[in-house]
Amino acid sequence: MWITFKRIIKSGLQSFWRNGWLSTATISVMVLTLVVISILLMTNLTASAVLLNLQNKIDVSVYFKLEAQEEDVLVVKSQLEKLNEVERVEYISREQALDNFREKHKDNPYLIQGLQELGENPLEASLNIKAREASQYEAIGQFLEGIYYTNIIDKVDYKQNKEMIDRLSSIIANIKIAGLTLSGILALIVILVTFNAIRLAIYSSRDEIKIMRLVGANNWFIRGPFIVEGVLYGIISSLITLGILYPVFWFVSPKISGFLPIEDLFSYFQANSLALLALLLGAGIVLGIFSSFIAVRKYLRV
């Protein structure tokens, strides 16, 4: 049993090496498809990271009239917190708003002086609301218009941001659908191309398979080396793919980080490269085994 296993492995390695050109051709096809799908995957991941980043920057602020009582504002806050759509609500009191203002403009003596001449705090208390999804701000805006405390609300800046928020949420939805569809189609292409590449490689050995049967080899002894080769195709092509992508991301990353609100694409890639490798290896090996298995089957019926 063990000796047979060893012989199968050895035979697979040997025929991989001796059919050098065929192996090279098959691996190139697999590398090409794996590169395409990895780039798409990374683009997808980057896009969703960018969108998440943008989404986190969206919020809605509710400003209360100067004469509004703090306890009334806090009631509105707790009502908002009960909404499903709301992720968190931050209360900024008038004093805190003043502190923030001073901190923000401490380099501008005219503004600070003007504030002192005014004598009293002109800033309004506000609630800063974050929704779970970009599309939910509309509902929150409607809620604020309908509550009992409407009369103490000075303004909701949702309306000013409405257009931007709407556009962003529709872009997010579209990108998600497009990315998913494209990935699905490409994955199908990869599977078909790889399957056919391996099938062609095995087709060229169909006579040998028949000979092996006539010499008295059982099916596992014949199939084994081909599966070993399939696994090798998978391992080598995924390693090459990663070897190609690594410098590509290293080179492209600084250029993209410049105009996208994401810290560093390369370190992102680096952090995910182990997972990517595992994914590529898994996909490559499964594809290799599966295709070999199916392709050899046809010629084993002698």
Next chain:
Amino acid sequence: MIVLKNISKIYPINSNNTVALEKISFKIHPQEFVSIVGQSGAGKTTLLRLLLKEEEPTSGEIFVDGQDLKKIKFKDLPFYRRKIGAVFQDFKLLSNKTAYENIAFAMEVAGRAKEEIEEDIPEILKLIRLTKRAHHFPYQLSGGEKQRVAIGRALAHRPVILIADEPTGNLDPLHTWDIIRLLSKINEMGTTVILATHDREIINTIGKRVITIDKGMLIKDEERGKYLA
């Protein structure tokens, strides 16, 4: 011992039935050297394919070593084939394995131990006189040498029966005699040899049992036979 009882093989081609073999019966005793002769298309190859269980007869029974071929299951087929050595006109060597590896392959498939293989192969190589070219690939060998490798491979299982289907069909006269002498020697060592050929000279020279087939029918079976055109 090989027994054929009323063997017929019919290939249905577009509802037109082509009869390849018709009601063939004969026996071959252990350690016999039997030539099966007939013109191309007479049914020699079909007969040998039936013996290797590459194909099933349409009707009739075949027994090899007391075993009914019909009853051998697909998964047990390799075990049956290891009892029979086969040599073909087109050599059927594994092209990306060397001469040595081709012979070793037949032993490896049977799960023989490494030491045993390393011990047996030099002897086989000596018998087929190919020791010096053991590590050449088939494309580096001449036709006669390739056929000797094929015979070496057929012997690797130490088979009780050696089937040779036109083994000299692709060879020049010199190499032809080389192969025939080798087959005779193997027969003398105790292996049943079944040789299919349409070479008149070979048959007339060997002077052993000849079974003549024409258009799928057995027309003659005689000890020390001659080729009749």
